[in-house]
Amino acid sequence: MENFVFHNPCRVIFGKGMIGRIGSEIKGLGHHKILLLAGQGSIRKNGVYQQAAKSLRSAGIKWAEVWGVRANPVLSKVEEAVKVAREQKVSAILAIGGGSVIDSAKSAAAGFYLSEIWDAFEGVTEIKRALPLFTILTLSATASEMNQWAVLSKPDEKKKWAIGAEVLIPKVTVIDPSVQISLPWKQTVNGAIDAISHIMENYFVGTDQEVSMGICESLIRTIIEMTDLLQTQPRDYSARANLVWAATMAHNGISAVALKGGDWSAHKIEHGISALHPEIAHGTGLAIVFPAWIKYMERYNRKTFQRWAQVIWSAHSADSAVGKMKTKYSKWGAPVSLTEIGISETEIPAIAENAYRMKPIGVIKKLSLKDIKAILNLAS
Amino acid sequence: MENFVFHNPCRVIFGKGMIGRIGSEIKGLGHHKILLLAGQGSIRKNGVYQQAAKSLRSAGIKWAEVWGVRANPVLSKVEEAVKVAREQKVSAILAIGGGSVIDSAKSAAAGFYLSEIWDAFEGVTEIKRALPLFTILTLSATASEMNQWAVLSKPDEKKKWAIGAEVLIPKVTVIDPSVQISLPWKQTVNGAIDAISHIMENYFVGTDQEVSMGICESLIRTIIEMTDLLQTQPRDYSARANLVWAATMAHNGISAVALKGGDWSAHKIEHGISALHPEIAHGTGLAIVFPAWIKYMERYNRKTFQRWAQVIWSAHSADSAVGKMKTKYSKWGAPVSLTEIGISETEIPAIAENAYRMKPIGVIKKLSLKDIKAILNLAS
Numbered sequence: 001m002e003n004f005v006f007h008n009p010c011r012v013i014f015g016k017g018m019i020g021r022i023g024s025e026i027k028g029l030g031h032h033k034i035l036l037l038a039g040q041g042s043i044r045k046n047g048v049y050q051q052a053a054k055s056l057r058s059a060g061i062k063w064a065e066v067w068g069v070r071a072n073p074v075l076s077k078v079e080e081a082v083k084v085a086r087e088q089k090v091s092a093i094l095a096i097g098g099g100s101v102i103d104s105a106k107s108a109a110a111g112f113y114l115s116e117i118w119d120a121f122e123g124v125t126e127i128k129r130a131l132p133l134f135t136i137l138t139l140s141a142t143a144s145e146m147n148q149w150a151v152l153s154k155p156d157e158k159k160k161w162a163i164g165a166e167v168l169i170p171k172v173t174v175i176d177p178s179v180q181i182s183l184p185w186k187q188t189v190n191g192a193i194d195a196i197s198h199i200m201e202n203y204f205v206g207t208d209q210e211v212s213m214g215i216c217e218s219l220i221r222t223i224i225e226m227t228d229l230l231q232t233q234p235r236d237y238s239a240r241a242n243l244v245w246a247a248t249m250a251h252n253g254i255s256a257v258a259l260k261g262g263d264w265s266a267h268k269i270e271h272g273i274s275a276l277h278p279e280i281a282h283g284t285g286l287a288i289v290f291p292a293w294i295k296y297m298e299r300y301n302r303k304t305f306q307r308w309a310q311v312i313w314s315a316h317s318a319d320s321a322v323g324k325m326k327t328k329y330s331k332w333g334a335p336v337s338l339t340e341i342g343i344s345e346t347e348i349p350a351i352a353e354n355a356y357r358m359k360p361i362g363v364i365k366k367l368s369l370k371d372i373k374a375i376l377n378l379a380s
Numbered sequence: 381m382e383n384f385v386f387h388n389p390c391r392v393i394f395g396k397g398m399i400g401r402i403g404s405e406i407k408g409l410g411h412h413k414i415l416l417l418a419g420q421g422s423i424r425k426n427g428v429y430q431q432a433a434k435s436l437r438s439a440g441i442k443w444a445e446v447w448g449v450r451a452n453p454v455l456s457k458v459e460e461a462v463k464v465a466r467e468q469k470v471s472a473i474l475a476i477g478g479g480s481v482i483d484s485a486k487s488a489a490a491g492f493y494l495s496e497i498w499d500a501f502e503g504v505t506e507i508k509r510a511l512p513l514f515t516i517l518t519l520s521a522t523a524s525e526m527n528q529w530a531v532l533s534k535p536d537e538k539k540k541w542a543i544g545a546e547v548l549i550p551k552v553t554v555i556d557p558s559v560q561i562s563l564p565w566k567q568t569v570n571g572a573i574d575a576i577s578h579i580m581e582n583y584f585v586g587t588d589q590e591v592s593m594g595i596c597e598s599l600i601r602t603i604i605e606m607t608d609l610l611q612t613q614p615r616d617y618s619a620r621a622n623l624v625w626a627a628t629m630a631h632n633g634i635s636a637v638a639l640k641g642g643d644w645s646a647h648k649i650e651h652g653i654s655a656l657h658p659e660i661a662h663g664t665g666l667a668i669v670f671p672a673w674i675k676y677m678e679r680y681n682r683k684t685f686q687r688w689a690q691v692i693w694s695a696h697s698a699d700s701a702v703g704k705m706k707t708k709y710s711k712w713g714a715p716v717s718l719t720e721i722g723i724s725e726t727e728i729p730a731i732a733e734n735a736y737r738m739k740p741i742g743v744i745k746k747l748s749l750k751d752i753k754a755i756l757n758l759a760s
Binding site: 001002003004005006007008009010011012013014015016017018177208209210211214215217218219221222225226237238241242245246249254257258 | 381382383384385386387388389390391392393394395396397398557588589590591594595597598599601602605606617618621622625626629634637638
């Protein structure tokens with residue numbers, strides 16, 4: 001078995017009514033002035049902003065605000081956040097939102113100490129320091145609230161790339177699942193599919209690390225069960241809380257132990273799509289790419305794909321399991337082909353080339369440009 | 381679903397050849413002089429001590445040594461360690477050993493700042509500070525290497541009691557499964573049964589926290605599978621590494637999230653036995669107590685016991701599952717009745733009364749002295 005280092009010092013405060021704790025947590029770590037980073041304003045409508053502001057005020061914490069992070073977050077907003085953080089001399093960042101906001105906050109936290117944060121995404125600068133990060137999660141999908149990863153887009157170059165560093169793991173994350181009860185169904189589904197995809201990226205590498213393999217399977221089953229439940233009972237708190245915690249566990253490192261760091265080629269191919277089509281949510285792209293990716297990859301790690309087919313889908317072949325998976329995703333309302341989202345076969349070469357810039361791509365098999373095109377063709 | 385806080389900042393360095401990292405890890409956290417705490421000397425025979433000493437020397441770390449921690453560790457050895465730590469002005473403790481050594485190190489780390497460490501076990505003093513703790517694990521069972529708990533005995537009062545505090549979580553834990561390959565089979569089995577028992581203490585409480593419930597089941601299955609494997613192939617590194625990591629995961633908090641803190645009454649009853657019979661290993665005691673405990677408790681949380689019977693043992697009733705569990709434990713060579721270890725029915729009242737001093741006992745059901753006697757009778 002592969003050697004590994006596991007370290008996740010993030011403190012998770014989970015449950016109904018927990019947002020009010022954020023102020024004392026931030027104060028407890030010695031901060032007096034912070035940057036609050038947020039999205040398009042939904043946190044004002046659902047009251048999360050008001051709860052957080054009240055908690056910060058009671059703890060005597062001052063803050064500056066930057067709003068406007070969008071889905072598929074972009075570099076320019078991060079640069080704005082860094083500028084404000086420097087001008088206002090903050091000592092920490094509080095991200096309130098989903099993965100887009102948290103990823104932007106991570107980028108800004110590292111960017112605070114760098115002349116050009118994008119250099120870190122290009123791999124020419126190493127992230128050694130970052131402002132301490134706090135988060136209040138409002139949309140479960142990326143697990144960014146409890147991991148070291150961030151994804152950002154640079155639209156002028158059609159790049160959607162990632163960074164990772166231990167200093168980017170949030171110090172404290174508050175997760176109140178009840179604030180997600182009012183989410184549109186589509187966002188719940190995108191989050192669930194993103195979370196399942198994170199697990200599968202690790203799982204399909206398939207090693208003798210049975211503890212991780214078993215936990216991966218258990219998490220996938222729980223996410224499917226809870227998403228099914230929420231489709232018929234959208235206000236069920238218990239199902240929501242399970243989905244939310246499973247999504248965090250899907251990509252906080254625990255279920256990925258000794259799985260070679262995962263494969264992540266399906267994610268890179270999806271980033272190739274949503275970098276060109278920022279209107280497409282990441283989870284939507286994954287619902288389309290992943291079944292095709294499995295079909296294509298099955299021959300390269302038959303044992304693990306067979307195991308997945310049997311354990312998760314009670315199917316006798318990966319092919320039949322992919323069918324069941326697509327049926328499930330469709331039932332949830334997710335598209336499972338490029339055609340469904342208006343991307344025609346003629347666009348495939350451009351998407352494939354865009355994804356291929358992130359090479360090396362793939363661990364189970366190192367993918368060539370031709371492989372990526374073939375996968376996209378299966379997805380069309 | 382229950383609210384929860386999850387925080388486990390322990391850094392785990394896992395795998396073959398990793399012991400040599402301990403020096404730089406300790407130095408990295410700013411320590412120059414430490415106390416090394418160890419057991420009866422087996423770490424000299426298997427070379428773990430030599431690897432650790434070499435690593436400490438290369439990192440320029442000085443140390444004092446206290447040897448002689450025994451199974452069912454006692455207060456007097458902890459007091460000796462505290463005395464040496466103070467005299468030598470160390471700033472951290474390195475425990476090299478299994479749960480007994482690590483628990484003693486935790487007690488000493490807290491005791492360094494207290495006038496009487498036993499007061500914390502009695503619950504009359506709170507543990508707020510402790511010397512930073514590092515561990516090199518040589519026997520997997522308690523998960524003490526990655527949690528906040530410690531158990532200690534005070535033989536003159538026949539007490540075997542526990543403490544827990546976040547400051548007791550080790551900063552860094554090195555786990556090299558290969559050093560456990562030479563363990564006597566009996567110790568491997570005791571460790572496996574202890575780990576399974578930790579999971580069951582949480583699991584049988586049974587809540588709607590499906591993420592945790594599923595992970596518990598997965599871990600139990602993995603431990604059984606790997607122990608079976610090791611019985612026929614004792615030198616299989618992969619099976620050993622899986623058992624070792626599963627035992628850590630069994631009680632590091634992850635699989636216990638939102639399970640009401642667990643029940644722990646079977647553990648308390650076992651402590652009642654081994655406090656009176658220090659020659660009985662904790663895992664041995666648990667192999668005897670747990671099947672009886674399940675038989676007795678099943679009526680108080682039928683749904684969860686039924687689920688366990690089905691998922692773990694493919695059995696249709698808890699009673700039949702207990703039978704299969706006892707057969708499995710016996711096959712591993714563990715005793716499953718008090719008679720087998722020479723404890724007769726006449727001793728039961730004394731054991732029950734000794735356990736009952738740890739009241740309140742039980743979460744699924746608050747156990748009376750009569751309940752405890754009944755469970756011990758089922759175990760006899």
